[in-house]
Amino acid sequence: MRFSPPVIALSALFLVASSASIGKKADYEIDPQSMALVAEGVALQKAGKLDEALGWFETALAVDPRNRSAFVGMAEVSAQQGLKGKAISFYKSALDIEPNDIAIIAAQGELMASKGALDAAGKNLARLQILCRSKCSESERLSSAIEKAKLKDAVQASAVEIKPTVQQSN
Known part of the structure; x- marks a missing residue:
């Protein structure tokens, strides 16, 4: 009986902690809208419209900040623009997601x-x-x-x- 209050408090804590993760997306699930924006950015990049492509990649990251493809796209565009330090930084952000x-x-x-x-x-x-x-x-x-x-x-x-x-x- 004397352990009942701490056990009840501890079980309530576990209940609250476990329910916080319900409804949260897994790390490998990227928002489809973000992936579509990346595809648009890649198309613009291939067409040579680097500034516009960069904008699409940034928008994709605004939709889903875990989109590694958007960071890679931004790195590639930055490298094409001669901004090597910026590209290295974007690659680091992509590696933070998948090391x-x-x-x-x-x-x-x-x-x-x-x-x-x-x-x-x-x-x-x-x-x-x-x-x-x-x-x-x-x-x-x-x-x-x-x-x-x-x-x-x-x-x-x-x-x-x-x-x-x-x-x-x-």
Whole structure:
């Protein structure tokens, strides 16, 4: 009898906590309207209307903020516009939703390598190698992008000729 009040309170707490999740969508269920908006954005992106496509992707995220495809679309458009840092950020948002998407990890790593962030790209490559467990096309593609970026940095460094200057004192 003396345990009845705490047991009743605890059971009421479990009842309230479990009922809060009823009616909530599962994480993998994306709003169909949001998916339709992404499809419209992809069509505009293919047509070369990048600013309009970006607007459709943003609208898709307003409808359903868990739409990973919208983040990927925004990243691709940003990369096409030359905004690599912004694209990397959008890829990070997509990876927050699904951290083990090897295509997104590879795409983000390639942008990092092209921007000169070789350490971060190397971390993405290591992550890909763990996820793939054997060689996959994404890890090979990222590895070659990192090697190209290293060669580019080496060529740029060797192209700079250092000329000593002598100052005359009066």
